[in-house]
Amino acid sequence: MQLDILTLLVMTAVNLLMVSAALPVIMGPRISVAARCAQLSLLAQSIAWWAVIAAGHGYELVMMTLAVGFTCISQWLMLRALGGWLGHRPGERWLRALVVLAPLGYLIGGSFNGVFRSGWGNACVALAMLIVARGTLMPLRQSTRPWRWLLFGCMLVMAGLVVARGVMGTFFSESYLSFQTPQAVNLAMAAGANLSLVLVTVAILVAWREEAEGKLRTMAMTDGLTGLFNRRGWTDRAEAMFANAQRYQQPLTMIMLDLDHFKRINDTHGHEVGDQALKLFARLLRETRRTGDLVGRLGGEEFCIVLSNTHKSASTGFDQRLRGRLREVAHKELGFTMDFSAGVAVLKDGDATLAGLLARADLALYQAKNSGRGRMVMSEGGLGATVI
The missing domain is CATH 3.30.70.270 (Reverse transcriptase/Diguanylate cyclase domain)
Known part of the structure; x- marks a missing residue:
């Protein structure tokens, strides 16, 4: 069966949008900052993929700049969610810098050199994903379930695919500069994004449930008036x-x-x-x-x-x-x-x-x-x- 790259991209963007809309309904309005950041992370990722799709129909440089920017924003929001759930956010300063520098460098450099654009954009996105993957390690608050390892694996695999695409576009063929070129690495990345969406959503829901259970345990152990232990x-x-x-x-x-x-x-x-x-x-x-x-x-x-x-x-x-x-x-x-x-x-x-x-x-x-x-x-x- 032959895979259509555009179909895969549209499926990824639609699935992300639907999950972004469903999570607030499932979790309800009274959630922590961490859970809200996780919701917004998926929404930002959805916007990034819609920008990728729009890039194939005009204004490619502007749309891909938006795609790089919203992908980095998505990773920053996910790192903030991890900070709320696991107790710290290692590398957040670097990730905040990437939110600004990645799209800015892509826009300025891409105006002069398409190869630089490919290398810069993919390198920044891969680095952002690796920072999030590192954020799942060595938590200050121990997690009772292995959801963080699921998230770690997804970030690591996607960072590897992004690096592969950047290397191919920079050193081998400029045809990789367009996401909609039906090259093997582009197909693998689109398919990987769909699979990662499912696994990341599961990880988010498990982390949110673990957080809710922790809050219930705290409420059962805490005096409501004074905040001391009951x-x-x-x-x-x-x-x-x-x-x-x-x-x-x-x-x-x-x-x-x-x-x-x-x-x-x-x-x-x-x-x-x-x-x-x-x-x-x-x-x-x-x-x-x-x-x-x-x-x-x-x-x-x-x-x-x-x-x-x-x-x-x-x-x-x-x-x-x-x-x-x-x-x-x-x-x-x-x-x-x-x-x-x-x-x-x-x-x-x-x-x-x-x-x-x-x-x-x-x-x-x-x-x-x-x-x-x-x-x-x-x-x-x-x-x-x-x-x-």
Whole structure:
């Protein structure tokens, strides 16, 4: 069966256009920047192929300049999508430069020399594809599915076909300068573009689903009001910290905190101000903790922080810093001062479970509240000793 190059080109452009229209319907309006960039990448690629088709019917230099430009834009958008899904965008600076330099060099150089035009355009497009292929490697966020390898393979194969076309057009025959010449490499590139469209679309959909699943997991582990871990999310991570501290004989300190007279804040100022107070306290907890410390809202006005690799003496300094910041900032932002009670428990040799350590911290917190609030009590083997 003989393949018609123009038919293949039209099929590629139409398929890209249809997929570009279908993806927003499938994904819906509320999607991430990464998913939106992936949609726009396919749309830009569709425009590039329509420009290639139009080049065969007049204004070839202008149309092919547009084709080169939109192909580079498509690759830049795909790299931005990868950055959102995988955590980084290596080579983005180079790709942004290609978005400008590739069509500009093609337009200026192509006015004087068709061979230069072929070499420049194909080299820029191949380089853009290789940058995207590199962007799938060494992610900062690990992917649970192999969609990035699918995308890597597509980019690598298409870059190889682009290089082959550029080499043939530059060094062997000027007939390769036109996409619509039925040469083997042009046919292979058009067929490869159709196949890559299917595989890239699958990769995009899998990446989007993985992202959506990650968001659901985060929502299940996160307190909607404060943005801290909820009890479930906090417990999962605290269990790992507890096991690690036991395994390597490292110190671990747990502090339970409860905002004093929170019901009075709600009754006096309203629940909206009460929510603002909770968010303020959560923010100050994040700002006061160290990297590696774990903060969570366990329910209501009750919070908990695990200080990793920390002895009990450090809990006093943490309490004083947090208490001072809270009094100062609350008065400035809410118009009234706030304070809290705290209970501290330090990991001991006899602590077999996280629940036991949490129970000791909770008992110390109960003693702090019964002793007049606004203070910290440290658990000592089940007995409380007032620290502040």
